[in-house]
Each structure stands twice: as C-alpha cells, then as structure tokens.
Amino acid sequence: MTSNPIDRLARATPAPMAARMRGLSDRAIAWLFVAPTIFLLLAVNIFPLIWTVRLSFTNFRANRPNQAVEWVGLENYTRILTDPGIWQNMQVTAHFLFWTIFFQVIIGFSLAWLINRKFRGNDLWTTLIVIPMMLSPAVVGNFWTFLYQPQIGLFNYVVEFLTGTPAASFQMLGSVTLSPWAIVIVDTWMWTPFVMLICLAGLRSIPDYIYEAAEIDRASKLRQFFTLTVPMVLPFLMLAVLFRGIENFKMFDLVVQLTGGGPGSVTELASINLKREAFEKWRTGYSSAYAIILFVTVFGLASIYVKALNKVKER
C-alpha cells in the first residue's frame, strides 16, 4: 500500500480547497502563481523608476524635508546636458569602457583558445585564471593600491625590471596620464577570465566533425580559424561584450577604491559623479535626471547591440 508523495499531498488537501482550485481556469491559476512576482517587480523596479522620472522634473532634495518641492520642467536635463564637467565624466567612462572591453576580448579569447587545446593540467590553469573574478572588487581595488604603490609596490618593480625605469619615478595612481590606464589594467586583470569562460563555452560547442571536414577539404589552420572558429564563437563573444559593457558602464567600487575618481577628476566615471550628486551634494531631483539619462543611454545602446547580436546568431 505505498503511495507516491503527490498522491499523499492530494489526499491531505482539504476537500473544499480542492474544490475551489478545481473551479479555477488554467489562466487563473497561472496568474495566481505569477502575481507575486509581478507585484514584486512593480514594487522594487517599476515604481522606483516611475518615481525617479517624476523626481527628475523637480528640485527635490532628500536632505531638505522642510523645503517646498518645485516643478522645474526640463531644467535638470538641460543643466546636465550642457555641463562640460559631465561630458568629461562621460568621456572618461567611454575611454574606460572601450579599452577594458578591447583588452578583455583580445586576451580572453586568446586564453580560451589556448585552454581549449588539450594539454596536461589545463583544468588547473583554468581554475587559476578565474580566481580574480571571484574576488570582491573592493578587495581587488585595495590589493592593487598596494601593488601600484611607488615605494613598495610590486607593479612598479616589475616595470623597473622590464624597462629600467626607476620604480619610484612614476606613479600609476597619482599621474594624470597613467591613472586611467591603471584602472584599465586592474579591470582587465579581474574580468578577462569571465570573457575567457564564455569564449571557452563557445569553442567547446563547435563539433569536431566540422574541423574534420575542413581537414578533408585541406583547409589550412589559419583558414579554419577565420572561417570556422571565429564566426562560430562570435555570438558568444558578443554576449560577453554585452555583459562587460553594461557592467563597466556602471562600474563604481573598483575605481572608488583605486583612485576615488582622482587625481583631480581624470578617473571620475559617470557612476561616481552620479553618487556624488545624489548622496553627497543631495541634489536628488538633479541626480534623478542624471540617472535617467544614463539609463536611457545604456538601454538604447544595449538594444541596438542586441539587434546586431541576433543578426549574427541568425547567420
């Protein structure tokens, strides 16, 4: 007389409840299950977004509860879009995005290609390579601050060893020209493994018989690489670029830990500047407009990119 758990559950369900449930349509039951999620989504995503849009047209300041809130129309948007300082932050962000993605794609793909070749200990190498992305950005930032230290930092000594430039003669984090690159180096060190893993998944999804057919056709290794490997990995690579692009557009913790936006404002990304406006200067309405502009920028660029990605996948 054994029965499975579902039978036991059905027997344990009170009859009136079962009757009531039987009265529901599939559509109603589906709604019943989805409703809590929709409610949560509305409460924590959609409502704050709508509220932010509303605030962006006001002069509201969260630290001035006694001050009357005035409707200022598009003034906040106009101020932001005509502020040279904010355009400079955008340029800094664009520089950071471009170079981090560039290096991560090149190095990540190369590493994946090397790891994909069968050799002894490649699992161990894979594990070692992915360690940086498992660390907290704050820890990584702190750790690299010491590595970049001109007097005791290992990085400067490696540069001295390789180039002969005295270690104490240059400052990665204190120099206007070097500090943006110091951040690019750290982000590349940390996130290249992520790109590598995605590329590796792409490489391993290519069936061996395709290469065997190419071999039979006497296609050279170089030709196999450019006509088979690259096109088949490209959708994966583009996906990695999408993830890293969105992630780096909102980069905050790593840069704050490394340079705090300095020296001066040369590494002040848009996200850091937004935080200063919102939670240090307490210009809530203004920073809401700023956040909306950033959101629309990311959303717009990501949408265009996803369309391109879909086209590549369809080929």
Place this chain on the structure above:
Amino acid sequence: MTRRFLAATSAVAIIAGAAAAQAEDLTLCWAAWDPANALVELSKDFEAQSGHKMNFEFVPWPNFADRMLNELNSGGKLCDLLIGDSQWIGGGAENGHYVKLNDFFDTAGISMDDFMPATVYAYSTWPKGTPNYYALPAMADANAWFYRKDWFARPEIQAAFKEKYGRDLAEPKSQTELLEIAQFFQGREIDGKTVYGASIFTERGSEGITMGVTGALYAWGVKYENTPGKYDMEGAINSPAAVEALEFYKALYDTATPPGYTNAYMGESLDAFKSGQVALAMNWFAFFPGLAADPEIGDKIDFFVNPPQVTAGSTLGGQGISVVSYSEKQDAALEYIKWFAQPEVQAKWSQLGGYSAANSVVNDPAFKDSSAFAGDFLEAMGAVQDFWQEPAYAELLLAMQSRMHDYVVAGKGTAKEALDGLVADWTEVFKEEGKL
C-alpha cells in the same frame, strides 16, 4: 467616588513618574578615532550616576559623513546624541535634525560663556554668531604639525641645513620656512633610508585636501567673503594672497611629499610619519595624545602650531554634541549633555585625551604645561577658522575638493584659474540657495 478617583490618579501618576525616571539605553554617534575611546571611558561615570546605559556607534572617518547624514536625512532613530562635524550645524538646524538647546541651557544652568568663544561660534551657533544654540562644544580641535625632533637635533643635519639656508634648523616660524625645511629633508638619506619632507592632506573623496589647503589660505590671511554674510567672494577667496597660498601648497606637494602621496588624509599622514618616512606631518590635535604616548616614536617628536605667513591662522576641526530631534529619548540625552557640561567632567575628559572646550579646563594655569602640545593647542584655538557651515556645505566642499585636487595633485591649470573656478562654483551654489 472622589477617594477612588484620587487613588486611581495617584497610581497613574506614580507609574508615569516611574516610567519617566526609568533607565534608558542611549546611543551616542561619533567618528571612530582615539577621542571616541576616551569618551567611552568617560561615559562610564554617567552610567553609574544616572542609571542610563550608553551605547556607541562609531563610524570610521571616511564614511562618517555619508553614514550619519543619511541617518539624519532619513529621520533615523539610531542616534540619540550625535557629535557631528562643525560644518553640519547649519543643515542640522535648518533641516530640523538637531534640537535647539537654548531653553534647556537656561533650565540646566549651562552658560556658553563657560566655553571657548571660537568653539561656541563654530560648533554651536546657527545662524553664525547668533545666540541660537544647537550643540554643546564637545571636542575642540585644529590642524597642526609635528616633526622628528631627533632628526632636527642631529649635528650633521643641523650643519647641512645652516649651510644651505643660513639659519638654524628649528620649528618653522612661517609657511615659507616650513616649505624650506620640508624640501631640505626631501630625498635625504637618514640611517641608510631615503626620507621625505612632509605628509600633508591630499585626499580627494571627502574633505582632506580642502582641510590642508585652507591651513595655507588662513595663514595668508585669506577670507571666504569680503563682507561676512554677504557672499561677495570675488577678490576674497581668489585674491592674490590666496593664489600665493595655493601655489605654496602645490610647491609643498610637488617638492616635499613622499612618492605616491596623492590621496592621503589623517591615516596616511600618521602612517607616513610613524614609519619614519617624513620629517614633518600635518594632522589634527586629536591624534597628538596618541602620538605622544606611542612607545616607538613618542619621545622623538615635537609639535608646532600651523605657522603664520601674513597672519596666524589654523584650520578648525572638532565638533559639538547635539541631541537628535528624531530621538525618542531626548530627556535622557539632555541629561547626558547636562552631565557632560560640568567642569569636573570636562576636566576628566581632558585628562583622558579629549580636548575640552571648557574655559575651566583651558584657562587653568596648569593646562599649558599639561602636555607637549597643550600650549600649541591654545595658540591654535585662538586663531581658528572653519569652512563654510552653510546647509549647502557639502556642495561647497565638493567643489573645493575637486578644484584643489585638479590643481595641486593633477597639475591642471594655474592657482588663479582654480580659485576663479571655485568662485564660479560657489556662486552657482549660493544662487541656487537664494542667497545671491
């Protein structure tokens, strides 16, 4: 019926009275630093006397403003008492975060005449200089300097300095002398180790570089406005004297600080000094008791007040203690303030390592000789100036942080351009505030 009514109301009154006198759990919020530990020790007496239990919420300096201003702005009930930075007093008063203390001071017999005038002005009043009090001066402080007196005393170093500058190596009497001494030590080899001139404030994120630069500006006699209260800054904060002072600070940074010293504040300054990297260092008096007691370097250092150039002037630090208006235990919090204001408590506060602002402590003839820096402290407190204490102080401060860091550390533009830019930023803020 009347008897029953009387009995019932008496019982209610007794219960209510007992409830009012019941012990409370009070939370005092402050920054996490040496004086906070002294306050914990001091407050044990209050706990014993009042029956209230004291809890403490100490936040490290880099996060102190963010954490506490968030707490106040959200009407949080975490802090019953807050030792908030002097710049917060305007916002604290205007935004209703702090309880106005005038009536309480009258009732409790606390007189602001019993505290150093500079601290009452800076830590307690809003609008500035009016008899509207929102805090009791709790921790007097100013920015000053300390140096390696053992290095200064070495005959070979003395001789080398005299040969170069034609005078004895001693505590600087002006900012120019300070720069010369710092430059003299820069890159010098002492005991087989390369040392540097001075650790100064260059931090970008909170208030560091502003607190350092203003030390130079005040010594050159620079004011924020031509007419106090008029916000007429053109020709004041960007005057030729201000340009000279800012150029001095940049020269100090460029020619006399350790490599990589681009984002340094209190902690970094102490680290650089304690590790024997620098001959001179700037920092707040609050750290001096700890430095003097340090077993490694305590006997090798001496202290001096920020040297004048055109006039005496030091950057004000320190804080007042306020009752948070969102606290549900305001009566007990006021009890703490009443207790803390007592001369004997202030005396003990000073002994434990806090900087009392009470006249009874600082005017005591023995005070000046009570430590190696007590005389300097008194001198500094006689000529302190503070940053804007406006409700919009954060916007004013961040603008200055950015302009100063751009010029001093990033080497962008000239001192005049940096200060002109600052006037433009501040004008915009005050226009928004409706004050211009």
